[in-house]
Amino acid sequence: MAALSSLLADVxxxxxxxxxxxxxxxxxxxxxxxxRILIAAQAPGRRVHDTGIPFNDPSGDRLxxxxxxSREVFYDARQLAIVPMGFCFPGTGKSGDLPPRPECAPAxxxxxxxxxxxxxxxxxxxxxxxxxxxxNEGASLTEVVQGWRRHWPAMLPLPHPSPRNNLWxxxxxxxxxxxxxxxxxxxxxxxx
Numbered sequence: 001m002a003a004l005s006s007l008l009a010d011v012x013x014x015x016x017x018x019x020x021x022x023x024x025x026x027x028x029x030x031x032x033x034x035x036r037i038l039i040a041a042q043a044p045g046r047r048v049h050d051t052g053i054p055f056n057d058p059s060g061d062r063l064x065x066x067x068x069x070s071r072e073v074f075y076d077a078r079q080l081a082i083v084p085m086g087f088c089f090p091g092t093g094k095s096g097d098l099p100p101r102p103e104c105a106p107a108x109x110x111x112x113x114x115x116x117x118x119x120x121x122x123x124x125x126x127x128x129x130x131x132x133x134x135x136n137e138g139a140s141l142t143e144v145v146q147g148w149r150r151h152w153p154a155m156l157p158l159p160h161p162s163p164r165n166n167l168w169x170x171x172x173x174x175x176x177x178x179x180x181x182x183x184x185x186x187x188x189x190x191x192x
Contacts, residue, residue: 004033004115011087011108017101020090027087028054033115035081036190039063040133042085042126042160043100049089054082062161063125068184069191079191081119083112085128096164100128120190121153123183126160142172148179153186 008031015025028044039055047057055063055074064074074080086100087108109132124133127141134157137144144157151157159165159175169175 001033004031007111007115011112014087014104014108016107017088017103020101021088022091023049023089025088026052028052029084029087029112030054030075030077030080030082031112031115032077032081034078034118035116036118036120037080037187038113038116038119038122039080039082040084040122040124040129041082042128043097044084044087044089045097046089046092054084058163059161062163066158066161066180066183067123067187069187073191081116083109085109085132096162105132121186122155124155124157126158130157142168145172145175145179152182156183156186158183 008029011029012027014027018025023046026044026049028048041055044054045057045059048054053075054060060074064071067074084100086104088101088104090098090101092098122133124130127144130137130141130144133155134144134151137147137150137157141159145159148156156179158179159168159172
């Protein structure tokens with residue numbers, strides 16, 4: 001645990017991309033070696049940057065609903081790790097938040113994920129996380145999510161739960177009827 005504490009302190013003090021962050025660095029993640037579920041997400045949004053709490057926004061509300069778990073379970077690092085592709089809010093662009101900074105994942109991802117020795121389920125959320133964790137899966141996020149069975153039950157690709165994706169959910173009703181019930185069942189099994 002001492003080595004992990006040191007690593008997490010280094011991550012939380014990271015400023016490798018500070019010059020590109022309009023709101024400054026504030027790395028946000030959650031990790032404990034006993035975590036059984038990994039949320040491999042994209043990057044914190046503005047509200048998460050302000051609070052320092054991962055998924056402390058409407059996206060997190062939707063994700064917890066998909067998983068069928070409470071905030072208390074979600075924020076228990078001994079059960080659930082949250083390691084996004086970028087740890088800091090990258091800023092806002094014309095159509096939403098900017099992509100995760102490219103410096104973060106190569107610098108920190110491998111040593112952090114190596115500490116998760118009890119993982120039983122990885123939720124790969126959004127196109128940037130899917131490009132890292134599932135690099136040869138398909139041309140579009142929809143194709144990757146539709147191919148979820150290839151990785152089941154250890155991994156599940158998901159669209160980002162952001163309200164900005166409501167049109168995607170409307171166009172792809174199979175996601176809520178087919179995948180969400182399987183996700184809830186698997187989460188309950190892993191956390192039992």
